[in-house]
Amino acid sequence: MPDFEVLITGPVMPLIREGLEARFTVHKLHEMPDKEAFIAAHGARIRALVGGAGHGRIDSAFMRRFPNLRIVGNFGVGYDGIDAAWAGQNGIVVTNTPDVLTDEVADLAMGLLIATIRRLPQADAYVRAGRWLDGAFPLTGSLREKSMGILGLGRIGSAIAARAQAFGLELAYHSRTPKPDVSFRYYASLVEMARDVDILMVIAPGGEATRRIVSRAVMEALGPAGTLINVARGTLVDEPAMVELLRSGKLGAAGLDVFEDEPRVPEALFGLENVVLLPHVGSASHYTRNKMGQLVVDNIASFAEGRGPLTPVPETPWPPIG
Numbered sequence: 001m002p003d004f005e006v007l008i009t010g011p012v013m014p015l016i017r018e019g020l021e022a023r024f025t026v027h028k029l030h031e032m033p034d035k036e037a038f039i040a041a042h043g044a045r046i047r048a049l050v051g052g053a054g055h056g057r058i059d060s061a062f063m064r065r066f067p068n069l070r071i072v073g074n075f076g077v078g079y080d081g082i083d084a085a086w087a088g089q090n091g092i093v094v095t096n097t098p099d100v101l102t103d104e105v106a107d108l109a110m111g112l113l114i115a116t117i118r119r120l121p122q123a124d125a126y127v128r129a130g131r132w133l134d135g136a137f138p139l140t141g142s143l144r145e146k147s148m149g150i151l152g153l154g155r156i157g158s159a160i161a162a163r164a165q166a167f168g169l170e171l172a173y174h175s176r177t178p179k180p181d182v183s184f185r186y187y188a189s190l191v192e193m194a195r196d197v198d199i200l201m202v203i204a205p206g207g208e209a210t211r212r213i214v215s216r217a218v219m220e221a222l223g224p225a226g227t228l229i230n231v232a233r234g235t236l237v238d239e240p241a242m243v244e245l246l247r248s249g250k251l252g253a254a255g256l257d258v259f260e261d262e263p264r265v266p267e268a269l270f271g272l273e274n275v276v277l278l279p280h281v282g283s284a285s286h287y288t289r290n291k292m293g294q295l296v297v298d299n300i301a302s303f304a305e306g307r308g309p310l311t312p313v314p315e316t317p318w319p320p321i322g
Contacts, residue, residue, distance in 0.1 A: 010055030114253035152204030206233030
């Protein structure tokens with residue numbers, strides 16, 4: 001489709017690049033020696049943008065530079081780096097990659113919870129350092145007779161809840177509105193839920209609406225015996241307050257896969273024994289990343305061929321409303 005040109009805004013996996021190049025004329029903005037000159041000369045030819053985490057924001061100012069832009073394909077389920085509301089108001093479809101990573105992230109979330117409560121990385125380091133010869137590893141916390149509050153009960157949150165029930169955890173949740181057909185308790189107040197549970201699992205979308213929703217007050221309510229797990233976005237947590245509370249013992253423990261300014265992680269966390277730190281690997285398996293990449297390609301191809309996008313985000317429904 002020579003008249004449907006695609007611009008990739010940053011490095012992508014070969015599956016995406018090759019899948020798009022087999023169908024379209026593809027440009028790679030990150031490889032351009034003069035990005036501004038390329039956009040000025042060729043912006044009107046671009047029909048699709050492909051971006052993802054680490055590529056920079058695709059905001060309204062950027063999209064305006066492509067007057068014939070029709071679709072933005074996002075690699076990832078979270079699309080807070082794209083101004084989807086503006087796109088929808090201007091006839092541009094935004095797609096993401098839901099469902100294909102749900103189980104992988106839910107598995108990782110439960111693994112991170114267990115690793116944090118049972119201190120698995122610390123136990124591994126204990127053995128590697130030869131310290132077992134000097135005595136047994138200290139006793140740890142347990143998931144027995146514990147309760148967990150889930151912040152965000154979407155696809156992934158629901159998958160985490162199903163796994164947590166198998167572990168015997170008592171569940172509650174906080175979201176903008178109660179969910180129909182959910183048996184566990186709904187809290188309209190996140191602070192109140194944090195006060196009543198042992199574990200807070202964060203899996204809500206990013207963006208300005210949820211920025212630092214896990215505030216100092218929420219973490220203080222969770223308390224010195226509480227555990228915070230974040231597999232959503234680092235922006236949802238007041239990171240400086242979290243670091244302070246973890247260091248002072250006013251927050252018991254944290255398992256973190258995401259951070260506010262990735263890949264920069266607060267160095268104050270490195271020396272703490274009550275944290276487990278992961279480099280944003282929730283969906284990072286070969287199997288799931290390949291599924292995500294293929295869905296990016298399939299969304300662009302389906303739209304270009306007139307069949308519509310496969311997974312448009314709510315702000316850009318298909319077919320368009322109105």
